[in-house]
Amino acid sequence: MEKYNVAILGATGAVGQEFLDLIEERNFPFAQLKLLASKRSAGQIIHFMGKDYTVEEATKDSFKDVHIALFAGGAASKEFAPAAVEAGAVVIDNSSTFRMDPQVPLIVPEVNPEMIKKHKGIIANPNCSTIIMVMALKPIYDQVKIKRVVVSTYQAVSGGGKEAMAELENQVKAIASGQEIVANILPGAGLPKHYQIAFNLIPQIDVFKENLYTKEEMKMIDETHKIMNDYDMGITATTIRVPVYRSHAESVNIELEGEFSVQDAKNALAKFPGVVVEDDPAEMIYPMPLKTSGKNDVAVGRIRKDYSIKNGLNLWVVGDQIRKGAALNALQIAEYMIEHKMF
Missing domain, CATH: 3.40.50.720 (NAD(P)-binding Rossmann-like Domain)
Structure with missing residues (x-):
């Protein structure tokens, strides 16, 4: 070779x-x-x-x-x-x-x-969160066109770099030992304010833009349009930093242009390279960051119908953002x- x-x-x-x-x-x-x-x-x-x-x-x-x-x-x-x-x-x-x-x-x-x-x-x-999401969207999109996507992300601190990971660890140790909690990194090292991430969620990743979306949220919207080559697909995103070391999770709600059952979605996702379906509610099997860290595949579970719209599905998508992302x-x-x- x-x-x-x-x-x-x-x-x-x-x-x-x-x-x-x-x-x-x-x-x-x-x-x-x-x-x-x-x-x-x-x-x-x-x-x-x-x-x-x-x-x-x-x-x-x-x-x-x-x-x-x-x-x-x-x-x-x-x-x-x-x-x-x-x-x-x-x-x-x-x-x-x-x-x-x-x-x-x-x-x-x-x-x-x-x-x-x-x-x-x-x-x-692409952006790590975008990659993880489109890996789950593409096998469904190839069967039935997607009209709209609503995504909320739960992003690990490693997305903020080594310093963010160290800060989470230091804060957890400080809380456990009753010491003062120091926050210097998140939601971003260059921002005017910093917040505790341990035992907390921060609904800001990157800076806010004039439309009140963060730069991270607009990345997911704009990049997905470009990758899928579909600029008519409606996409809205909310990105959240969570106190997890590694692997991003995403709640993805999709509205389809036609009928597509839960089993159809499972079949399409299971056949798609780089995706693994982990979905057995009876056995409490679903994707989690601890299980996907260090893994190459994007895991999809909690696949279920959205009864609030005509052709809707809910997905729970988790992937190692340093690897596949x-x-x-x-x-x-x-x-x-x-x-x-x-x-």
Whole structure:
């Protein structure tokens, strides 16, 4: 098998570390591996597959001879993606920088792989919550068109980075020991106020926009329209941060244009690659973050009819947002391109 030179930008973060785990786990065909990060993280040693790699400071000259550049996300994408493309690499970017650019395909490989070939050097990875939702929508949409989606998310603190995870842990320990609770991170490190997440819910992820939706909520709406290539589908979203370490959960209500039974939905979802149905109320079987953390598949359960509308279904969807919601989805894009000889 032909092998490829791979660069990971953001190698020391949660998504970067997940890239490494998945490259080893999936036996990804790399020849050379370059680990890149900010100046602050440069010089760290990462032991990977029996070899020590020194993390290099990312510069615009870092991508010579790189075939595949996996960007873990963040502000660095805007600065370095054009340089990587100029050097001849294909960039698969996990940030929001290019997602809504009409020249950049926004890809979930199980949902819209045909759009990959339209890339001009950059392919965007969707928002984690969007990926998890469209994995559940697509197999139903292919059978009966969806008119409207109402989604409420219950998003793990790892979506806010390592610092948010550490803050949840520290707050739980403080509560247990009767110490003062410190909140410096959530709902966002750059925001003017911060709230306790331990034993709490925060109905804000990212900043509010003029329409009173958060940026995270608008990402789900706009990105789903683009991925599904259906701009007539009504979508409304409410995104909530919950005191869970890993795996996002979503309550998804869909209104269909025609009849589709609960069993029809279960059958369609069970056949769809990357989706597993966990739905047996009698045995109290349903998806939960603890069960999906570290797993590649998106789990769907609590599938039931919505009796308040003519053709409605309710779904409970849970997926590991660092895996399928980020690193795995990006790596699957690269694998698809290799399989279809797009490099």
